Amino acid sequence: MAKMILGPLIGGLSHNSVNLWARADSRSVLSAWIATQPDLSDARLAGKTTLWSANAFAGIVAIKKLKPETIYYYALRVDGNKPAKKEYRPFKTFPKPGKVTPFRFAFGSCFRPDKKNPGEAFRHILDHQKDAAFLMMLGDQIYADEWKYNGLGKVAVTRDEYRQVYANTWSDPDLRELLSKVPVFMTLDDHEVDNDWRWANTARNEAFVPWYTRLIRWLGGRPLAERRIPRQRIRDALQAYWEHQGMHAPKMLLPMERQKGTGDFNLMGEDAGSLAYTFYYGAAAFFVMDTRTMRVHNKETQIMLGETQWKMLTEWLMDVKDVYPVKFIASSSAFLFEMFGDIANDRWSGFKAERDRLLFFLAEQGIENVYILAGDLHEAHAISAELPGPNGKVIPIWEFCATPFKQGINWMAKLLIVKSSSKALRNSRVHFSIGHINYGMVDVQFNKDGKPRVTYTVNYKDKTWQTQSIGTEG
Numbered sequence: 358m359a360k361m362i363l364g365p366l367i368g369g370l371s372h373n374s375v376n377l378w379a380r381a382d383s384r385s386v387l388s389a390w391i392a393t394q395p396d397l398s399d400a401r402l403a404g405k406t407t408l409w410s411a412n413a414f415a416g417i418v419a420i421k422k423l424k425p426e427t428i429y430y431y432a433l434r435v436d437g438n439k440p441a442k443k444e445y446r447p448f449k450t451f452p453k454p455g456k457v458t459p460f461r462f463a464f465g466s467c468f469r470p471d472k473k474n475p476g477e478a479f480r481h482i483l484d485h486q487k488d489a490a491f492l493m494m495l496g497d498q499i500y501a502d503e504w505k506y507n508g509l510g511k512v513a514v515t516r517d518e519y520r521q522v523y524a525n526t527w528s529d530p531d532l533r534e535l536l537s538k539v540p541v542f543m544t545l546d547d548h549e550v551d552n553d554w555r556w557a558n559t560a561r562n563e564a565f566v567p568w569y570t571r572l573i574r575w576l577g578g579r580p581l582a583e584r585r586i587p588r589q590r591i592r593d594a595l596q597a598y599w600e601h602q603g604m605h606a607p608k609m610l611l612p613m614e615r616q617k618g619t620g621d622f623n624l625m626g627e628d629a630g631s632l633a634y635t636f637y638y639g640a641a642a643f644f645v646m647d648t649r650t651m652r653v654h655n656k657e658t659q660i661m662l663g664e665t666q667w668k669m670l671t672e673w674l675m676d677v678k679d680v681y682p683v684k685f686i687a688s689s690s691a692f693l694f695e696m697f698g699d700i701a702n703d704r705w706s707g708f709k710a711e712r713d714r715l716l717f718f719l720a721e722q723g724i725e726n727v728y729i730l731a732g733d734l735h736e737a738h739a740i741s742a743e744l745p746g747p748n749g750k751v752i753p754i755w756e757f758c759a760t761p762f763k764q765g766i767n768w769m770a771k772l773l774i775v776k777s778s779s780k781a782l783r784n785s786r787v788h789f790s791i792g793h794i795n796y797g798m799v800d801v802q803f804n805k806d807g808k809p810r811v812t813y814t815v816n817y818k819d820k821t822w823q824t825q826s827i828g829t830e831g
């Protein structure tokens with residue numbers, strides 16, 4: 358009899374659809390049951406799907422034609438049996454795109470569980486943020502390369518090893534409970550593949566981890582296979598990403614090509630597809646960038662998004678500019694943040710031309726109320742700056758960063774953080790920088806005239822849980 362080893366998880370939620378996800382331990386059929394009555398008297402089988410070994414026995418039941426702003430009760434089974442009443446959990450569909458509705462959401466990133474209370478940030482969200490409409494997980498949902506923590510005792514280099522790290526990391530009971538109760542949107546950062554990895558060229562036939570990572574592994578006596586990244590290893594890591602994070606997300610804007618025969622991601626230079634997607638919660642529009650799979654960094658070339666993703670992002674910004682009063686752009690890597698002596702060159706500050714391109718675009722087009730959501734740093738912050746808009750108009754832009762859920766703290770960030778150096782920006786200001794485990798809450802309210810009022814609160818654990826807030830008006 359098949360057993361569910363990960364999930365249930367509420368993915369890709371919108372005003373009228375949901376992707377219910379789980380992973381089993383063997384070939385089986387995932388069945389999704391849905392009710393609208395709190396007593397579950399109208400529970401019905403809403404759909405089913407076969408879980409194949411080719412996807413690590415992970416899969417989704419996509420349910421469509423739901424009503425907006427409606428509570429549904431769901432349960433998943435992989436053993437063919439009918440769920441018991443206590444297995445049902447509620448989720449609430451989003452408002453129709455465009456409808457002005459206040460809401461709150463949670464976000465954060467970086468989960469490297471250790472032995473001591475690894476899921477305490479997730480537990481805090483469960484206990485204290487019951488009205489969160491959804492959660493965004495902005496990367497490093499696993500640390501495939503951290504051999505002391507990933508449950509393998511080695512750097513993951515094969516498809517099955519990457520899958521095993523997901524099984525180990527996501528079995529955390531607090532994380533599992535959170536994902537069964539709060540709808541989630543995910544994007545990957547570097548550690549789903551390897552530390553600070555990037556392509557060596559635009560043909561994408563060669564990738565590498567930085568010299569400091571190779572050195573640490575060489576000193577640690579790790580074998581050559583753990584210091585090299587052939588393209589097939591990235592295909593395997595991204596397949597595991599797809600099985601756990603991608604398949605339940607909203608549809609990718611331009612999906613990556615897959616090879617005929619193997620079904621693997623192709624990852625050839627000419628493939629313009631990426632893992633970027635969008636979603637909407639009422640009057641708020643979200644663009645989730647793929648800042649990892651297109652990334653090339655060498656002496657001559659620094660590419661973060663790739664031309665096709667650029668085109669989609671800028672077209673989307675023009676589409677939502679006047680229609681959605683508030684826009685969030687999710688970036689696994691920090692965008693406005695800069696650190697003195699940052700040798701990793703792994704953040705947007707290491708891709709200055711591309712960062713300026715976005716900032717000048719926002720300024721020239723007069724696109725207001727843009728908030729960047731970021732992770733990766735193992736430090737939480739709020740940064741504001743101003744863009745010179747058309748006709749002398751001053752346009753504020755904000756970056757909210759929340760990380761880690763659980764990881765070592767980046768103590769240097771607080772000391773070395775400097776003002777953003779981009780020529781597009783004026784009055785760059787760091788409002789706070791917090792070096793503790795944390796997650797962010799974003800509260801979106803609207804004035805009578807429809808103008809957004811956005812408040813960012815970092816919930817962090819010093820000796821006890823504390824908060825630090827910043828309102829972004831005026």
Ligand SMILES: [Fe+2]
Pocket residue numbers: 466467468496497548733734735764
């Ligand atoms: Fe991280």
